[in-house]
Amino acid sequence: MKGELLLLSNVMFLLGVACGCPEKCHCHSSSKSVDCGRQGLVEIPPDLPPQTLTLHLENNQIHQLPAFAFRSVPQLMTLNLSNNSLSTLALGAFDGLQHLQVLNLTQNSLHSLENRLFHSLPQLRELDLSSNNISHLPASLGKPWENLTVFAVQQNQLQQLDRTLLESMSNVRLLFLKDNLWKCNCHLLGLKLWLEKFIYKGGMTDGVICASPDTWRGKDLLKIPHELYQPCLSDQVPSQALQPGSARRAAVSLPETHSVGERDHSECELQPKPKPANLRHAVATVIITGVVCGIVCLMMLVAAIYGCAYAAITAQYCGEHLAQTSESGRMEGKELFDSSPA
Numbered sequence: 265m266k267g268e269l270l271l272l273s274n275v276m277f278l279l280g281v282a283c284g285c286p287e288k289c290h291c292h293s294s295s296k297s298v299d300c301g302r303q304g305l306v307e308i309p310p311d312l313p314p315q316t317l318t319l320h321l322e323n324n325q326i327h328q329l330p331a332f333a334f335r336s337v338p339q340l341m342t343l344n345l346s347n348n349s350l351s352t353l354a355l356g357a358f359d360g361l362q363h364l365q366v367l368n369l370t371q372n373s374l375h376s377l378e379n380r381l382f383h384s385l386p387q388l389r390e391l392d393l394s395s396n397n398i399s400h401l402p403a404s405l406g407k408p409w410e411n412l413t414v415f416a417v418q419q420n421q422l423q424q425l426d427r428t429l430l431e432s433m434s435n436v437r438l439l440f441l442k443d444n445l446w447k448c449n450c451h452l453l454g455l456k457l458w459l460e461k462f463i464y465k466g467g468m469t470d471g472v473i474c475a476s477p478d479t480w481r482g483k484d485l486l487k488i489p490h491e492l493y494q495p496c497l498s499d500q501v502p503s504q505a506l507q508p509g510s511a512r513r514a515a516v517s518l519p520e521t522h523s524v525g526e527r528d529h530s531e532c533e534l535q536p537k538p539k540p541a542n543l544r545h546a547v548a549t550v551i552i553t554g555v556v557c558g559i560v561c562l563m564m565l566v567a568a569i570y571g572c573a574y575a576a577i578t579a580q581y582c583g584e585h586l587a588q589t590s591e592s593g594r595m596e597g598k599e600l601f602d603s604s605p606a
């Protein structure tokens with residue numbers, strides 16, 4: 265009787281899942297996952313089973329997400345939207361996904377993200393935004409993202425990254441930043457300092473390779489010496505410095521002839537010149553010191569040899585002389601002694 269009831273409920277559950285499974289998807293009731301990958305979908309299928317935990321939508325042509333797009337699957341933990349045609353995400357697109365842990369948005373056409381876009385995903389652990397066209401990330405994406413451990417933005421168009429954004433991910437362990445258009449000027453100092461601390465604490469990153477200015481192209485941001493960032497610390501960095509095109513102008517013209525904004529910008533550019541000059545100076549100092557030391561040493565050696573030779577000769581002479589004098593002294597003494605009684 266009990267067994268029959270169980271069987272009946274199982275059958276009803278399977279039927280329910282089967283009935284609730286969208287036309288182009290495969291629903292796996294045991295794992296509560298729904299696979300709608302590679303089906304040529306252009307939007308989210310409407311009748312998803314409400315108990316779904318994993319939703320595969322990869323390799324489709326979904327081009328937009330409305331607000332509350334996943335309202336029907338509030339239990340979702342993993343959402344895969346990789347290799348679709350998303351260019352924008354409506355604010356609130358992920359609202360209602362209180363339990364989402366993994367969100368994969370790689371290989372889309374995203375170019376910007378709204379401030380606070382992921383504020384409704386407090387449990388998020390992995391966010392993959394790689395291989396898009398993102399040129400700017402807002403200072404805030406998720407509220408205190410204490411569970412986020414993986415953040416991937418490699419292969420985008422980023423020139424800089426706001427340190428506040430990284431600071432909101434207090435437990436991030438893996439950070440993918442490679443293959444962007446990193447502009448290694450003062451605006452990236454915050455990222456450099458944050459990354460140094462991050463790596464020191466055991467975090468892992470694939471690195472930040474500078475794309476501009478020309479002097480630093482191909483160089484690793486973490487390997488640029490700290491001294492070169494000194495001008496960045498001395499002055500406030502103005503927002504005008506962000507204007508495209510002014511970098512080249514500032515780099516070729518002299519500081520005295522600029523308007524204020526441009527001069528500020530030239531201060532923002534890292535100056536690689538002081539290092540070689542300092543190096544040359546140091547090398548010259550070492551050579552001069554070496555030569556002087558060598559001469560002094562040689563002179564001391566000559567003096568020592570001369571001194572020894574002189575000492576030896578003197579000693580020899582003195583020895584003979586002493587022998588003579590002691591003999592004559594004895595003679596004199598004898599004479600004296602001989603003569604004294606007299």
Ligand SMILES: *[C@@H]1O[C@H](CO)[C@@H](O)[C@H](O)[C@H]1NC(C)=O
Binds near residue numbers: 302323347
């Ligand atoms: C991306 O999806 C398309 C179908 O929309 C597919 O033809 C292509 O092979 C997929 N690319 C990758 C790398 O999987």
Ligand SMILES: *[C@@H]1O[C@H](CO)[C@@H](O)[C@H](O)[C@H]1NC(C)=O
Binds near residue numbers: 322344345346366368
């Ligand atoms: C998303 O789909 C891609 C392509 O099928 C796969 O390689 C990747 O592992 C999936 N990611 C997640 C988190 O399911």
Ligand SMILES: *[C@@H]1O[C@H](CO)[C@@H](O)[C@H](O)[C@H]1NC(C)=O
Binds near residue numbers: 366370390392
């Ligand atoms: C997202 O999917 C891609 C393949 O499309 C995969 O290489 C990557 O590991 C996935 N990211 C996460 C965080 O699972």
Ligand SMILES: *[C@@H]1O[C@H](CO)[C@@H](O)[C@H](O)[C@H]1NC(C)=O
Binds near residue numbers: 386387408410411
């Ligand atoms: C982080 O994850 C833990 C364990 O799953 C959970 O208890 C906690 O509420 C999560 N943090 C937030 C801010 O949701």
